[in-house]
Amino acid sequence: QVQLVESGGGLVEPGGSLRLSCAASGFIFSDYYMSWLRQAPGKGLEWVSYVSFTSTYTLYAESVRGRFTISRDNAKNSLYLQMNSLRAEDTAVYYCARDLFGTSDWGQGTVVTVSS
Amino acid sequence: DIQMTQSPSSLSASVGDRVTITCRASQAISIYLGWFQQKPGQAPKSLIYATSTLRSGVPSKFSGNTSGTDFTLTISSLQPEDSATYYCQQYNSYPHTFGQGTKLEIK
Numbered sequence: 341q342v343q344l345v346e347s348g349g350g351l352v353e354p355g356g357s358l359r360l361s362c363a364a365s366g367f368i369f370s371d372y373y374m375s376w377l378r379q380a381p382g383k384g385l386e387w388v389s390y391v392s393f394t395s396t397y398t399l400y401a402e403s404v405r406g407r408f409t410i411s412r413d414n415a416k417n418s419l420y421l422q423m424n425s426l427r428a429e430d431t432a433v434y435y436c437a438r439d440l441f442g443t444s445d446w447g448q449g450t451v452v453t454v455s456s
Numbered sequence: 457d458i459q460m461t462q463s464p465s466s467l468s469a470s471v472g473d474r475v476t477i478t479c480r481a482s483q484a485i486s487i488y489l490g491w492f493q494q495k496p497g498q499a500p501k502s503l504i505y506a507t508s509t510l511r512s513g514v515p516s517k518f519s520g521n522t523s524g525t526d527f528t529l530t531i532s533s534l535q536p537e538d539s540a541t542y543y544c545q546q547y548n549s550y551p552h553t554f555g556q557g558t559k560l561e562i563k
Contacts, residue, residue, distance in 0.1 A: 375552075385492075385500060385543055387552040399550050428538040441505040442547035449498050 342366040342445045344436045349450030356426050358455070362399060362419040362436030370394070370414040373439040376421045377446075378432035386432075389441065390419065407428075426454045458482050458546050462555025470563045474532040477558045479544035481525040488548035491520060491529045494557075495540045505530065536562050 348360040356432040360376070375390040389400045389410040390438055398410050433449040459482035469475045479489065487507040491502040502511050507527060508520040517532045531538055539562045544555040 383492075384557045385545070385554045387545075387554070390550070399501075400526070401551050435499060441489065441509075442502070442552065443492075443500075444502050444511065444546055446499040446501070 342438060344438065344445060344447035346434065346436050346450035349434065349452045351453045352453065354427060354454055357422070358422045358426065358451060358452060359434075360421040360434055360452075361422065364408045364417045364419065364436075364438070365450045367438070369412075369417040374412060374419045375437045375443060376408075376410060376419075377401055377435045377437055377443065378430075378452075379435070379449075380429070383432075387443075388434070391419070397440055408452050423452070426452075428454050430454050457551055458485060458549060458553050459551050460544055462544055462558055463535055464558060465556060466526075466561070468561040468563055469534055471475040471534055473534045475489040475518065475534065475560065477529045477531075477542055477544075479527045479529075479546075479555045481527070481546055484525060485546045485548035487522065488523070488546060489520070489527045490545045490547065491518070492543045493540045494543065500543065505518060531553065531560075534562055538562060 342363045345363045376388040391398050391410045407425045411420045432453050435449045436447040437443045438445040489507050491504040493551040503514050504520045507522045519530045534558045541557045542560045543557050550563050
């Protein structure tokens with residue numbers, strides 16, 4: 341079955357960087373758009389970014405544009421999110437997701453905390 | 457960006473009841489609307505896509521419908537395990553925006 345396992349979260353100071361990873365299995369990774377979404381503590385869901393099959397197209401939420409970079413390695417069945425210039429408001433659980441008619445499958449999430 | 461206005465923000469219902477949650481889109485999104493269930497401490501789970509199509513394995517007690525830019529999720533024969541927060545998401549255009557969520561309590 342579809343499995344998405346995120347890693348790379350942690351505590352980082354404002355202005356710092358983190359790189360999130362997502363290991364995918366149970367499906368042909370290169371056949372799907374992939375996305376990152378997040379959920380701040382006690383808040384709702386927010387779409388962050390997506391990448392197309394072969395990384396030709398990417399898109400970002402306005403809140404992270406210019407600071408975050410999404411990428412994928414189809415040979416490794418992996419999705420990444422490079423997060424730079426982190427702010428306190430980026431504190432959230434970050435989810436990796438497969439896109440099939442909208443967001444279809446979610447990982448369990450990785451926690452990112454931005455604090456001094 | 458397309459705004460999704462979800463209501464109510466919370467509701468309480470009894471075992472066996474039927475409830476309806478509504479999402480209104482700020483502009484036309486055709487049928488590109490999905491519904492998610494999230495239980496505390498867990499990742500969201502996709503229930504419905506394309507307004508009314510159930511994801512594989514989702515029980516038929518969940519159903520979706522639309523009237524123009526208003527979309528509804530109906531849950532019938534409520535059970536304790538249906539207690540969760542439910543979200544809608546439009547995927548007609550990026551960014552794929554969500555409603556604010558509806559917290560469902562089972563009395």
